[in-house]
Amino acid sequence: xxxxxxxxxxxxxxxxxxxxxxxxxxxxxxxxxxxxxxxxxxxxxxxxxxxxxxxxxxxxxxxxxxxxxxxxxxxxxxxxxxxxxxxxxxxxxxxxxxxxxxxxxxxxxxxxxxxxxxxxxxxxxxxxxxxxxxxxxxxxxxxxxxxxxxxxxxxxxxxxxxxxxxxxxxxxxxxxxxxxxxxxxxxxxxxxxxxxxxxxxxxxxxxxxxxxxxxxxxxxxxxxxxxxxxxxxxxxxxxxxxxxxxxxxxxxxxxxxxxxxxxxxxxxxxxxxxxxxxxxxxxxxxxxxxxxxxxxxxxxxxxxxxxxxxxxxxxxxxxxxxxxxxxxxxxxxxxxxxx
Ligand code: CP
Numbered sequence: 001x002x003x004x005x006x007x008x009x010x011x012x013x014x015x016x017x018x019x020x021x022x023x024x025x026x027x028x029x030x031x032x033x034x035x036x037x038x039x040x041x042x043x044x045x046x047x048x049x050x051x052x053x054x055x056x057x058x059x060x061x062x063x064x065x066x067x068x069x070x071x072x073x074x075x076x077x078x079x080x081x082x083x084x085x086x087x088x089x090x091x092x093x094x095x096x097x098x099x100x101x102x103x104x105x106x107x108x109x110x111x112x113x114x115x116x117x118x119x120x121x122x123x124x125x126x127x128x129x130x131x132x133x134x135x136x137x138x139x140x141x142x143x144x145x146x147x148x149x150x151x152x153x154x155x156x157x158x159x160x161x162x163x164x165x166x167x168x169x170x171x172x173x174x175x176x177x178x179x180x181x182x183x184x185x186x187x188x189x190x191x192x193x194x195x196x197x198x199x200x201x202x203x204x205x206x207x208x209x210x211x212x213x214x215x216x217x218x219x220x221x222x223x224x225x226x227x228x229x230x231x232x233x234x235x236x237x238x239x240x241x242x243x244x245x246x247x248x249x250x251x252x253x254x255x256x257x258x259x260x261x262x263x264x265x266x267x268x269x270x271x272x273x274x275x276x277x278x279x280x281x282x283x284x285x286x287x288x289x290x291x292x293x294x295x296x297x298x299x300x301x302x303x304x305x306x307x308x309x310x311x312x313x314x315x316x317x318x319x320x321x322x323x324x325x326x327x328x329x330x331x332x333x334x335x336x337x338x339x
Contacts, residue, residue, distance in 0.1 A: 006336050008034065008329075017334045020142055020155040021163055021209070022216045028170070029217075035171045035329035039322070042075045048335045049078030055119035056156065059086040059141070060127040064296060065156045065164065068323035069123060072331055075324070081119070094144050108141075112148035121334055122149050125156035128203045130268030136160060137233070152334045160233075162205045165295050166213035168326040172319040173220075173255055176291055184288060188221045189254040192290070194246055195226035196303040197273045198260035206295050207261045208236040215239040225249035226261075227272045233264055246277060253287040258294045258304050281307050291315045 009017050010026040018024055025031055038044070054073045058066065070080040083089060092111060093104035100107065115122050124145055128136035136159040146153045155163055177189060184190065193210055207224075211232060214222045223241040224232070231242070243249050250256065258279050263269040278301075284290060292314045298304050308314060 006333065009333050009337075011337075014146075016150070017152045017337050018146055018154070019163060019330050019334070020139075020146070020153065020158060021161050022166070022213045024163075025216075028213070029174075029219075031167060031329050031333070032171050032174050034332070035167070035322070035325040036175060038075070038328045038332070039175075039325045042324075042328070045332060046075065046077045048332060048339070049073065049076040049120075052078050052120040052335065052338075053118065054078045054080045054121045054123060054331070055115055056080055056082045057085050057115070057122065057124045058082070058156070060125055060157075062125055062156065064320050064323050065125060068320075069154075069156065069164070069327045069331075071324050072327035075328055076331055076335060078120075078331070078335075094140050108144045109148050112145050113150060115145075116149040116151045119151060120338065121152045121154065121331065123154040123156050124158075126158050128159035128205070128268075130201055130203065130262060133264070133267035136267075152338075154330060154334075157205055159203070160205055161209040161212070162295070163209055163213075164323065164326050164330065165206055166209040167330070168319060168322045169210055169257065169293060169295075170213055170217060171322050171326055172293065172315060175318075175322070176255075176315060184254045186221055186252070186254070188219060190252055190288070191220040191222050191255045191257065192249050192253040192287075193222075193224045193240075193257045193259065194249065194279065195230050195277060196258045196260045196279065197275055197277050198270075198299060198303055199273070201262035201268050201270050202260050204232055204261040204264055206259050207232055210257055210259070211240060212236040220255075223249045223253075227274060227277065229263055229265070229271045230261065231264060232261070247283070247286060250283055250286040250290075253290040256284070256287060256290045256292050258292065258298075260303055275302075278303065278305055279308050280305050281311065284308065284313060289313065293319050296320055 090105035
C-alpha cells in the first residue's frame with residue numbers, strides 16, 4: 001500500500017466496516033485526499049481486491065452509481081457482480097416476524113446471509129416509498145442487510161441518503177478549489193444548495209446527504225434555499241443558513257448545488273413547481289462566478305436551464321466522473337481492513 005493513510009472510516013460496534021452515511025467516516029478530508037490520489041493513480045492497488053467479489057444489488061434504476069462502482073472495484077482487482085433485485089430477483093420481505101402470505105417471496109433474513117457468503121462486500125441501492133415518512137426514515141431495508149449479511153455494506157443510495165454522491169461532491173469541490181478554478185473573497189467558500197422545480201416527487205436523499213456532508217466537513221459557509229414548505233429534516237441541515245429567498249442566497253456564492261426534492265413535513269408531496277426557481281445565467285450573475293453542480297440525471301429546462309448545463313460554469317460532468325474515485329477510496333479502505 002502506498003503512503004495513503006488508512007483507517008479513514010469509523011468502525012461500528014459490530015467491527016464490520018460500513019458506508020451508509022458521513023457518520024461512518026472518521027476523516028472526511030483524508031477520504032477526499034485518497035480519492036483524488038486514486039484519480040491520478042487508478043491502478044496502483046490492483047492486487048488489493050484480488051480474488052474478492054463485490055455484489056451490487058439494485059432495487060431501483062441507476063446509471064452512474066452502477067457503472068462507477070464497478071469500475072472502481074475493477075481498478076482494485078475485484079470482480080463485481082450486479083444483481084437487479086428490483087426487476088430480476090424474488091420480491092423481498094424486510095419486516096421482522098412477517099407472515100409471508102402476500103406477494104413477498106423471500107425474507108431478507110434468508111437472502112442477506114447468502115449474499116454474505118457469496119461476496120466480500122455488498123453494495124445496495126434502495127429508494128424511499130415517499131408514502132410513509134417514518135418507514136422511509138427508519139432505513140429498514142439497508143439496516144436489515146447490515147444486520148443479516150455479516151459483511152461490509154455500502155449504500156448506493158438509501159431511502160434518505162446518498163453518501164457516495166456526497167463524497168463525490170466534496171471531492172469535486174476540493175479539486176476545484178485546489179485547481180484555482182474558484183477564487184473566493186471569503187475565508188471559507190460559500191456553497192449554496194438550491195431547490196429546483198421538477199415534474200415528479202423526488203426523494204430528499206441527495207439534499208439530505210449533501211447537507212449532512214457539508215455541515216460535518218465544516219469547510220464552507222453553507223446556505224440552503226427552497227420555497228416555503230420544502231424544509232428538510234433538521235438532523236441533516238443543522239449548522240446551515242436556511243432561507244426561502246433564492247436571490248439573497250445566491251449572492252457571492254462560489255458553488256451552487258441544484259437539486260429538487262419533495263416535501264418532508266407533509267411527506268412526499270409537490271407543493272410548488274415554480275419555474276422561477278430554475279437556475280439561469282441571469283441568476284448566476286448574482287454569484288461569485290459560481291461553479292454549478294448537480295448529481296444527475298437532470299430534467300433540462302425544468303430543473304436546470306440548457307444555458308447553465310452547457311455553459312462554462314457547469315462542473316457537472318467532472319462531478320459525475322469523480323464518482324469512480326469516491327467509490328474507489330471507500331472500497332480500498334474496506335479492503336485494507338479485510339486484508
Ligand atoms: N447520481 C446518481 O446516483 O446517478 P444514478 O442514479 O444514475 O446512479
